[in-house]
Amino acid sequence: MNLALFVWRQKSPADSGGLQQYEARDISPDMSFLEMLDVVNEDLIKKGIEPIAFDHDCREGICGMCSQVINGTAHGPQEKTTVCQLHMRNFKDGDTIYIEPWRAKAFPVIKDLVVDRGALDRIIQSGGYVSVSTGGVPDANAILIPKADSDRAMDAAECIGCGACVAACPNGSAMLFVSAKVAHLALLPQGCVEAARRVCVMTETMMKEGFGNCSNHYECQAACPKGIKVSFIAKLNREFIKSLAKPSEAL
Amino acid sequence: MILDGKCPSGQLPLKWDKHRQELKLVNPSNKRKYKIIVVGTGLAGASAAATLGELGYQVEAFCYQDSGRRAHSIAAQGGINAAKNYPNDGDNIYRLFYDTIKGGDFRAREANVYRLAAVSNQIIDQCVAQGVPFARDYAGYLENRSFGGAQVSRTFYARGQTGQQLLLGAYSALSRQIHAGSVKLYPRTEMLDLVIVNGEAKGITVRDLVSGEIRSHAADAVCLCTGGYSNVFYLSTNAMGSNTTAIYRAYKKGAYFANPCFTQIHPTCIPVTGDHQSKLTLMSESLRNDGRVWAPKKQGDTRHPSEIPEDERDYYLERKYPSFGNLAPRDISSRAAKEVCDEGRGVGPGNRGVYLDFGDAIKRFSKEKIQERYGNLFDMYKKITDEDAYEQPMRIYPAPHYTMGGLWVDYNLQSNIPGLFVLGEANFSDHGANRLGASALMQGLADGYFIIPYTIADYLARTKPGTASPEHSEFKKSKEDTENLTRRMLSINGRKTVNEFHRELGRIMWEHAGMARSEEGLKKALELIPQLKAEFSQNVKVTGTGTELNQELEKAGRVADFLEFAELFVLDAMQRKESCGGHFRTEYQMPDGEAKRDDENFRYVAAWEFRGEGKGPELHKEPLEFENVHLAVRSYK
Ligand code: FES
Numbered sequence: 001m002n003l004a005l006f007v008w009r010q011k012s013p014a015d016s017g018g019l020q021q022y023e024a025r026d027i028s029p030d031m032s033f034l035e036m037l038d039v040v041n042e043d044l045i046k047k048g049i050e051p052i053a054f055d056h057d058c059r060e061g062i063c064g065m066c067s068q069v070i071n072g073t074a075h076g077p078q079e080k081t082t083v084c085q086l087h088m089r090n091f092k093d094g095d096t097i098y099i100e101p102w103r104a105k106a107f108p109v110i111k112d113l114v115v116d117r118g119a120l121d122r123i124i125q126s127g128g129y130v131s132v133s134t135g136g137v138p139d140a141n142a143i144l145i146p147k148a149d150s151d152r153a154m155d156a157a158e159c160i161g162c163g164a165c166v167a168a169c170p171n172g173s174a175m176l177f178v179s180a181k182v183a184h185l186a187l188l189p190q191g192c193v194e195a196a197r198r199v200c201v202m203t204e205t206m207m208k209e210g211f212g213n214c215s216n217h218y219e220c221q222a223a224c225p226k227g228i229k230v231s232f233i234a235k236l237n238r239e240f241i242k243s244l245a246k247p248s249e250a251l
Numbered sequence: 252m253i254l255d256g257k258c259p260s261g262q263l264p265l266k267w268d269k270h271r272q273e274l275k276l277v278n279p280s281n282k283r284k285y286k287i288i289v290v291g292t293g294l295a296g297a298s299a300a301a302t303l304g305e306l307g308y309q310v311e312a313f314c315y316q317d318s319g320r321r322a323h324s325i326a327a328q329g330g331i332n333a334a335k336n337y338p339n340d341g342d343n344i345y346r347l348f349y350d351t352i353k354g355g356d357f358r359a360r361e362a363n364v365y366r367l368a369a370v371s372n373q374i375i376d377q378c379v380a381q382g383v384p385f386a387r388d389y390a391g392y393l394e395n396r397s398f399g400g401a402q403v404s405r406t407f408y409a410r411g412q413t414g415q416q417l418l419l420g421a422y423s424a425l426s427r428q429i430h431a432g433s434v435k436l437y438p439r440t441e442m443l444d445l446v447i448v449n450g451e452a453k454g455i456t457v458r459d460l461v462s463g464e465i466r467s468h469a470a471d472a473v474c475l476c477t478g479g480y481s482n483v484f485y486l487s488t489n490a491m492g493s494n495t496t497a498i499y500r501a502y503k504k505g506a507y508f509a510n511p512c513f514t515q516i517h518p519t520c521i522p523v524t525g526d527h528q529s530k531l532t533l534m535s536e537s538l539r540n541d542g543r544v545w546a547p548k549k550q551g552d553t554r555h556p557s558e559i560p561e562d563e564r565d566y567y568l569e570r571k572y573p574s575f576g577n578l579a580p581r582d583i584s585s586r587a588a589k590e591v592c593d594e595g596r597g598v599g600p601g602n603r604g605v606y607l608d609f610g611d612a613i614k615r616f617s618k619e620k621i622q623e624r625y626g627n628l629f630d631m632y633k634k635i636t637d638e639d640a641y642e643q644p645m646r647i648y649p650a651p652h653y654t655m656g657g658l659w660v661d662y663n664l665q666s667n668i669p670g671l672f673v674l675g676e677a678n679f680s681d682h683g684a685n686r687l688g689a690s691a692l693m694q695g696l697a698d699g700y701f702i703i704p705y706t707i708a709d710y711l712a713r714t715k716p717g718t719a720s721p722e723h724s725e726f727k728k729s730k731e732d733t734e735n736l737t738r739r740m741l742s743i744n745g746r747k748t749v750n751e752f753h754r755e756l757g758r759i760m761w762e763h764a765g766m767a768r769s770e771e772g773l774k775k776a777l778e779l780i781p782q783l784k785a786e787f788s789q790n791v792k793v794t795g796t797g798t799e800l801n802q803e804l805e806k807a808g809r810v811a812d813f814l815e816f817a818e819l820f821v822l823d824a825m826q827r828k829e830s831c832g833g834h835f836r837t838e839y840q841m842p843d844g845e846a847k848r849d850d851e852n853f854r855y856v857a858a859w860e861f862r863g864e865g866k867g868p869e870l871h872k873e874p875l876e877f878e879n880v881h882l883a884v885r886s887y888k
Contacts, residue, residue, distance in 0.1 A: 012799065030524045032635075038529055038750070045748045045803065050794045053802055055317060057490040059530045061631065062415055063321040078634075085634050110461055111800045118438070121318050125430040129423035130382045133305040134298075134700045135373075137380035141337065144391030154384040154409060157416060161320055184382065191382045 001027050001093035005040065007052055008100040010109050017109065019098070029089035033076065034059060034066065036088055037099075053112040061085040061225060064160030067167070068113050069100040074164040074223040082162065082225040102167035106174070106210040117163050119209040120177060127201035128181040130190050149187045156184035158226045165220035165228075171212030176220035178202050179236035180228050186239050196243035203240065254507075254858055254873035257661040258362035263879050264344070267366045270662070271705050275712035282307035284716040286470040287707065288455055289313070290442045290497055293322035294414075294692060295675025296476030297421035298699025300436075304428030306704060311468055312425070312434055313457060315441045315492055315805075320422045323478060323490040324695060327414025328535035328628065329398065330406035331378075331692040333371040338395050342403040344368045349880060351690060354400040354580050355655070355683020356832035356848060357882050358513070358856070360875060362662060363680050370701045371693050375407055377700055381420040385409050398688035399536055400580040400887075406689045411535055411627045417692055421699070441805065443736075444729045445473065445501040445671065446719075452671035453719035456729045458737070460805060463798040465733050467726040469719040472670045472707055475501060476699070479654035479676040481514065483813045483820060484765070485757020487651035488520060488533040494809040498658050498677050499816050506666045507858035507871060509659035509679035511816070512824035515686055515833045516766050517652035518584035521635055521645075522604040531650040532635055534607070534628055536688040539577045541612035541621065542645070544568050544584070546605045550595035556606055556644050567591055575887040582685045582833045582846075583887060585649035589766050590844065592648075599646040606644035613641065649766060653691060655682040655833065656823075659858040659873075663706035664698060667858075670714070672707060674698035679856065684832025737797045740807045745790030749806045752787050756814060759783070764821050769837045773825045777818065784814040819859055819868060826870060829853045850882050 003024040010017030022044070027036050034056050041051035057065040066083040070076035076086045091097065099113065107115040157180070165176035182199050185191025191198075214233060221230045259270040277285065285308050289300040292314040300312040314322060336342040348368040352359055375393075379385065385407050386394040395404040409416040428434040437457070444456035446467060454469040480495035481487035502508045519534045545564045552559065567587055569576045579587070588605050591597065598604045613621055618641055622629070629640045636646070657679040664672050664680070675695040682690065720726070763776035787810070795801040830839045830846035831853070839847040856873040 028525055028527060031527050032529070035527050035529050039527065042748050042750060045792055045794055046746075048792075048794065051803060053800055057316060057321060057492050058323060058326045059491060060326055060532050061634075062326050062412065063316070063323070063490065064318075065316060065321050080630075081634060085631065087634060087637070089637060114800060117317060121320070121426070121438075124320075124423065125426040127430075129427045130380065131427060132377075132380045132424075134302040134377060134424070134704070137376045140335070140375045140379040140385075141392055143379075145387055146391055147387050147389050150384050150387045150391075153382075154416075157382075157384050157409075157419065158412065160415075161318065184384070188382050188384065190380055 001029070001088070001091070003027060003091065003094070004096045006096065006098045009052070009112055011111065013108055013110060027088050029087070031088045032059065032084060033070070033086040033088065034084050053114050055114050056084055059084040062160060064162035067102050067115065067162055067164070069102065069167060071098050074102065074167040075225050080225055080227045102163055104166045104172035106172060107163060107166065119211070120161055120163060120174065122209060123174065123178060123202055123205045124181065126205035127198045130185060131194060143189050145188060153184045153187040156180040156187070156228065156232055159228055160226055162225065164223040164225060166211065168219040168223035169212065170217055170219065171215060173214045174206050174211040175214040175233050175236065176224065176228055176230065178206050179232040182239055183232040183235040186235070195239055196246045199236065199239040199243050252871045254659070254856070254871050255661070256360055256873055257663065258360060259662065263361060263365050264369070266362050267369060274705055274709040277708045277712050279307060281716070283309060285309065285711050286311065286717070288468060288470040288473045289476060290455065290474065291322060291476035291478060291677070292319035292422070292425065293324035293476060293478055293675060294418055294421055294695030295677070295699045296322065296474070297418065297425045298696050299474055299476060299674055299703050300434050301421060301424035301428050302700050302704050303707070304431070304433035307433065310428070310434040311437065311470065313437045313440045313442060315439065315460060317438050319425055319436055319438065320419060322418065323493050324418045324692070325415045326490065327692055328411045328533065329537040330396065330408035330413045330689040331374065331417060332398070332405050332689040333375045333407060333693065334368055334405060335372050335375060337393060338404045340403045342405050346403065347371060347405065350401050351681070351687055352683065352880055353885055354687035355685050356846070356885055357683065357850070357854070357877065358831055358875065359681055359683035361877060361879055366702070367681050367694055367697050370697045373701060374693060374696045378417055378420050381423060383409060383416045383420045396537060397540055397578060399539065399578045399584070400687040406537070408537065411625060414692060417696065421696070442477070442497045443500065443733045443808065445504045446726050446729045447504055447668065448719050448723055448725045451669045454721070454726060456733045458733070461800050463796070463801065465730055465737065467721045467730050469721050469726060471711060471714060471716055471719070472672065474672045474674055474703065474707070475658065475677050476674045477677045479657065480813070480816065481651040481654055483756070483817055484651040484760050485753050486523065486528060486531050486761070488517060488531050491530060494812065495816050496809050496812045498673070499812045501658060501666070501671065503861050504668070505861065506668050506671055507659035507860055508656070508819060509856050509858045510656035510823065511820045511859070512764070512827060512834055513655035513684050513832065514651060515581055515653040515655060516585045516649045518581055518588055518649050519607060519647045520650035520652070521632065522599055522648040524600060532631065533650070533652060534632060534645060534647060536581070538607060538625055538628065541624065542577065542607040542609050543611060544577055544605060544607055546591045546596045546598065548596070552596070565596070572887045579887045580685060580687060585766060586835060588649055604646040604648045607647045608644035609640060610644070653686055655679065655684060655686055659856065663709065664703060665706065665710065670710060672703060674703060684834055736808070737804065740793050740804060740811070741797055743789065743791050743793065745792050747790050748792055749803060749810050752783065752791060753810045753813070755783055756780070756810070756817060760817055760820070764824050767835050767837050768824050770825070773821050776821045780814065780817050780821065787811065787814055822868065823857055823859065826857060827853055848884070
């Protein structure tokens with residue numbers, strides 16, 4: 001099939017950038033979306049034009065590196081699918097496709113479709129962990145965990161940190177991302193000890209990093225390639241309220 | 252030269268304890284005076300950097316991805332082994348050790364493998380304490396499953412995303428240290444050279460992938476945790492960025508490269524669909540717990556699998572290896588699939604595929620149960636192939652997946668260059684000629700959490716801290732050389748893209764040095780690779796400049812190293828005139844087609860020394876002594 005692409009090109013963070021039109025020719029429906037872009041890029045290189053820069057690595061939907069807004073939707077039209085796992089059979093001959101980077105105040109564009117998501121790492125660094133050092137921990141079966149809690153923690157822990165939730169949110173909020181980590185750890189006995197402190201520092205860092213607030217649009221859930229549910233945001237809010245009851249020196 | 256792995260003496264189970272007793276320690280208040288560089292933030296790198304930071308060392312960590320959480324360990328699906336014996340099915344440390352050494356076809360060091368098995372239990376404890384949500388039963392206890400090459404259930408797992416969960420655990424420990432200020436992380440930064448001062452590793456030269464700046468970092472010791480080199484085959488299950496550059500450049504600075512030809516071809520990957528293919532996707536080996544592998548008995552049988560009656564199906568793994576059946580080790584299963592396809596009984600496009608069938612398992616349990624176990628894998632399969640594996644069998648075919656070879660290290664994980672430590676897949680140490688499933692995660696974390704903290708201290712305690720500085724002439728030279736290399740790459744301005752060269756190299760390697768290797772094929776490869784390398788240096792086209800984010804330039808550097816490294820790989824395959832594990836030489840096989848190992852002549856580690864451009868490398872041997880296990884013909888029948 002042949003497609004018309006409009007791709008966001010931006011030389012550098014300072015550049016204002018704009019959409020450029022390209023042709024994608026002889027695309028097989030078995031190709032992934034990124035393989036389609038590979039074809040376009042090979043063609044550009046041969047013409048001496050700089051190829052489109054985009055982030056990607058594992059190409060199997062788990063590393064969270066790929067990040068493109070396709071026709072206005074983060075990660076494109078297929079539900080629960082990263083760009084790298086989106087296949088061209090979801091498009092048809094003659095389609096026009098708009099490809100843009102994640103757009104959020106907290107994610108400055110580095111080049112073309114590549115953005116800086118360091119803010120997500122900084123949120124985790126502020127407290128998204130159990131403060132345990134290597135060694136001296138109890139036997140793995142010493143603390144039993146109800147299967148339902150463990151499963152629910154895993155549902156949250158599946159987050160790949162791609163940032164689609166932020167890109168999809170009209171407020172550029174990182175609530176789904178933060179709530180997934182807060183919930184994952186708060187649901188486990190190992191993580192609950194620090195739950196109150198964690199929820200406070202993580203939300204505080206989130207605000208400082210320039211992410212917006214949640215006003216219940218649920219766009220994040222729709223865009224999430226791992227199907228992380230907004231119910232975790234409710235859990236985040238509960239954890240936050242619980243933390244208010246603690247004296248501040250306990251945090 | 253005969254190499255010495257410096258394994259401690261004494262009884263096998265006591266070696267590590269005794270050795271730890273003998274290793275020197277660094278006084279707590281002196282630790283902060285030492286700086287350690289850790290390259291790579293996968294399981295080995297993240298766990299090492301975090302643990303060394305916790306101990307009080309100053310750590311600088313580097314990764315080429317935009318975040319420490321994205322290293323390719325994240326993609327490991329199936330699980331992690333440990334000798335916990337929770338299911339009470341007869342497991343113990345010795346058995347895990349024995350299975351691993353046998354699975355590796357007796358080409359690994361006894362002492363290393365025993366230590367790995369011994370620390371395996373601590374890893375699980377550590378991960379649970381970090382909040383890794385391993386699968387549990389209704390009573391709240393941890394669950395286990397079986398993996399290839401083992402007759403016990405010792406694999407811990409977190410759905411089909413075990414690697415992800417373990418890596419996020421290590422990443423969280425790393426994040427905590429970054430917050431504490433003991434670790435400084437440099438994302439989007441790629442190591443391009445190792446700096447050696449007075450014969451010891453004292454730093455690295457890197458390129459900042461965003462600004463293009465090339466600069467050097469000095470330290471008191473360097474740990475390379477940069478993974479494997481399966482992408483020398485172009486198509487593999489590795490991430491697109493996985494490369495050999497860090498370890499290959501260390502090799503060019505004098506570090507020995509061990510057993511480069513030992514690569515693992517994983518039996519259960521989604522088959523190739525066409526030339527556009529950029530990577531291959533693995534379907535976890537754990538699927539073989541419930542899936543049955545078969546191919547039609549008839550050649551060229553193009554019927555839909557559901558129309559092929561039971562008695563016209565060949566469940567060839569169950570037939571050939573009745574005691575392990577569908578759980579035969581990876582090398583054996585891969586070769587069996589290739590044989591079936593070579594006989595013209597393959598299925599799917601190009602007839603390079605066999606079936607992995609869940610029909611019986613769904614009947615026995617239920618669709619829901621199978622969904623719970625492997626749902627995410629079935630979904631992924633559907634996305635890629637547009638086929639529903641609940642309704643019809645999956646099509647699978649072997650693909651390059653893991654490399655057992657890597658930089659040579661001694662028992663302390665130190666290479667022949669003092670101060671250079673190599674961890675995880677980047678070293679050669681524990682898996683011999685074939686790695687068992689669920690052992691890679693175990694090794695990465697063992698090296699990082701529980702081994703390097705002890706062994707690196709022994710080296711540091713003997714060195715004065717802070718002696719190296721980027722102002723030293725060796726650092727300046729390394730920086731200049733790296734800048735020149737980058738400039739040269741950009742100035743060639745030829746007509747072929749980097750990808751075209753990479754694809755071509757992959758074709759050569761897969762055809763002549765892939766699942767089956769022959770003297771003739773390897774010779775052919777040795778003819779073709781230098782030609783391609785020469786053409787690359789004349790005719791590659793790299794667009795853009797060196798002073799910006801330039802993904803073509805990154806790729807060009809990696810492919811240039813693969814082109815050189817491929818020759819070393821083939822030389823190694825050529826000298827090893829035996830078949831063992833993943834290394835199958837067609838000249839050396841039993842009458843029934845099984846691998847024919849030659850313990851008399853090849854019971855050694857082949858470690859290669861770089862002797863300069865244009866000169867062939869020199870082969871050093873480390874003889875492997877087996878004092879505890881009997882060298883048996885590896886049988887899974
Ligand atoms: S490239 Fe890893 S998730 Fe898409």
